[in-house]
Amino acid sequence: MRTIGKALGVLIVLAIIGAGVLWLDPSLRTPAWVQAQVVGLNTGVLPVDRADWGFLKLRSGPAGLDALETLERHSPRTEVRRVAAAVDGQWYEKGHEFPCSFVCEDDGPLDHETRFSELRLPLDGMTLPRDLLPGQAIPQDFWDDQRFHLGCPMPPKKWTRSETCTLRMADLTGDGHPEIIIDSRIDGLEDIYVRSVLHQGWTVYRQDKAGWTAAAHIRFREVDDAASPDAAPHVMTAPLDILWLDGHAVNFFCGRCSGSRLPTAGAGMAAAAAMAPRLGQVPRLYGGPVPDSLIKALAARKILPSRFDGLAARDASFIMPTTVTNPPACFVSADPSACWIIVADIDHDGRDDVMVLDRKPVYENPDLRMATLMMQRGGGWQVVANRTICAGKGEPSVAFRPSPWRPVEFDGRLYTPDDDDQTCQVPFLMM
Numbered sequence: 001m002r003t004i005g006k007a008l009g010v011l012i013v014l015a016i017i018g019a020g021v022l023w024l025d026p027s028l029r030t031p032a033w034v035q036a037q038v039v040g041l042n043t044g045v046l047p048v049d050r051a052d053w054g055f056l057k058l059r060s061g062p063a064g065l066d067a068l069e070t071l072e073r074h075s076p077r078t079e080v081r082r083v084a085a086a087v088d089g090q091w092y093e094k095g096h097e098f099p100c101s102f103v104c105e106d107d108g109p110l111d112h113e114t115r116f117s118e119l120r121l122p123l124d125g126m127t128l129p130r131d132l133l134p135g136q137a138i139p140q141d142f143w144d145d146q147r148f149h150l151g152c153p154m155p156p157k158k159w160t161r162s163e164t165c166t167l168r169m170a171d172l173t174g175d176g177h178p179e180i181i182i183d184s185r186i187d188g189l190e191d192i193y194v195r196s197v198l199h200q201g202w203t204v205y206r207q208d209k210a211g212w213t214a215a216a217h218i219r220f221r222e223v224d225d226a227a228s229p230d231a232a233p234h235v236m237t238a239p240l241d242i243l244w245l246d247g248h249a250v251n252f253f254c255g256r257c258s259g260s261r262l263p264t265a266g267a268g269m270a271a272a273a274a275m276a277p278r279l280g281q282v283p284r285l286y287g288g289p290v291p292d293s294l295i296k297a298l299a300a301r302k303i304l305p306s307r308f309d310g311l312a313a314r315d316a317s318f319i320m321p322t323t324v325t326n327p328p329a330c331f332v333s334a335d336p337s338a339c340w341i342i343v344a345d346i347d348h349d350g351r352d353d354v355m356v357l358d359r360k361p362v363y364e365n366p367d368l369r370m371a372t373l374m375m376q377r378g379g380g381w382q383v384v385a386n387r388t389i390c391a392g393k394g395e396p397s398v399a400f401r402p403s404p405w406r407p408v409e410f411d412g413r414l415y416t417p418d419d420d421d422q423t424c425q426v427p428f429l430m431m
Helices: 002-024 026-043 053-058 061-074 078-090 140-146 269-281 292-299 329-333
Strands: 159-170 179-190 197-208 211-224 241-245 248-250 284-286 339-344 353-358 368-377 380-390 398-402 408-410 413-415
Touching (some): 026 053, 053 061, 061 078, 061 140, 211 408, 241 339, 248 380, 269 329, 292 380, 329 368, 368 413
Parallel strands (some): 284 339
Antiparallel strands (some): 197 211, 241 248, 241 398, 353 368, 368 380, 408 413
């Protein structure tokens, strides 16, 4: 018995010495301590608020970061998976400085390492409602990649509103493999409006070699919720062509962009009406003659505005500008030589669309021009968008290329994802 007792004593002493060595020497401590955290968390022996999350995120190198990913993707405990996702994106060392975008709300570098109590646990995407067609199912590998990374944006304060996020699937690229969509919808009463406003947007996830990632965002323009109670986005089956000028893409369907705004829906119509009989004299860069129906619509001042036209404000001293876009700026001069015209059926609906390019530079910049798209939508011609784009001093080259995305229709307008690769395009941002 004495021999056994001595042996156990030696083992205990060796274990204490070994633990001390592991604690003092990080190179020896790291693998064992990382594994201890993983096993303890997965079995429930180690509570999530007692785990050494800072060690896993900041002080254990690749082994700790791999452990965080493994915990998030494969832990049998949902609570552990949520916390691991939060730690990966929110745990910072003392002295960390957050980059500023437009406004810096932080006081400066962090004066302490992130604490467990400061974590904001992410949404569990598997709890979101789903609107799927028969036979559609969200694949498991999507949940492995994105289950705790599906943000559902919160609306501004001072709203009486409701917010929903719904999972959908649709083939936005035409390759036969549906993308996964987070459809966020906020409708309610903003403090400056008399009536309720609907805001809606999509985040589109695609699968590539790296897994499922957020590949695109579509921001639909606000609409009057009372006038458009059943507004719902749907993916068009026809392809869409994108205009390229001097090698630069022009995205007329960017949801985060807005054209020049007018004080009233009828502004600019007089100039357009005066220009209508002279459209045939405008030099064409591409396509056939201007459709007679557009000439007649301009002459009769029947270019349709957006359905959301500056909802009545609560404060009479505050005038909310409309989202009606201008007719082409060059129409004001009533000079056909002030414009170029491009005619093409870009949405493949069997009807020509018309793009007008101003020759006069914008903002006195010789490389910037204003481009305007007019299409037949909603029973008549609409000024769809104004875009400030790059085009050199001379006559620009014109080309059309298929959009990598199918267009999405919402409340009578077409949208494509906001593309950060649209080089040399200067959008008017939505306020």
